[in-house]
Amino acid sequence: MGRFLAGVGSALLLVLAGFFIWKSQAESENPVPSAPQPRAAVPLLDTMVEPPSAPEKSREEKRFARYDKDKNGTITRAEMLETRRKPFQKLDKNGDGKLSFEEWAVATSDKFAKADVNRDGTLNAAEFLTTKPKPAKKKKCAC
Numbered sequence: 001m002g003r004f005l006a007g008v009g010s011a012l013l014l015v016l017a018g019f020f021i022w023k024s025q026a027e028s029e030n031p032v033p034s035a036p037q038p039r040a041a042v043p044l045l046d047t048m049v050e051p052p053s054a055p056e057k058s059r060e061e062k063r064f065a066r067y068d069k070d071k072n073g074t075i076t077r078a079e080m081l082e083t084r085r086k087p088f089q090k091l092d093k094n095g096d097g098k099l100s101f102e103e104w105a106v107a108t109s110d111k112f113a114k115a116d117v118n119r120d121g122t123l124n125a126a127e128f129l130t131t132k133p134k135p136a137k138k139k140k141c142a143c
Contacts, residue, residue: 091103115128
């Protein structure tokens, strides 16, 4: 027990000595560097002309411009819905202009059909294992 207390005491003394040494070095150094010397001002040439700059568009102005296809300053209902037309047509497999539940869930239905190897309408454990999501590919860093 005596050796343990002696070891703890000597460790504390070493830490305390290191602290005082560090503190004494910190006080001897000047932590604030001297101010830099001012430079001579460079005269601007009278012939220098600033390049023309276009006004910055806000995020909403850019979004408005994407929807306004005919550039007349207004967005019609048809222009607003146009951005949804192609994704809708991809889902509408039979082209009737309506989405059934099966059409809406086409990705899941196709995955199920592909996994159901024996075509019994159910998935056993081995078939279900084939529906496991593939791990996301990690982007290669060109560091």
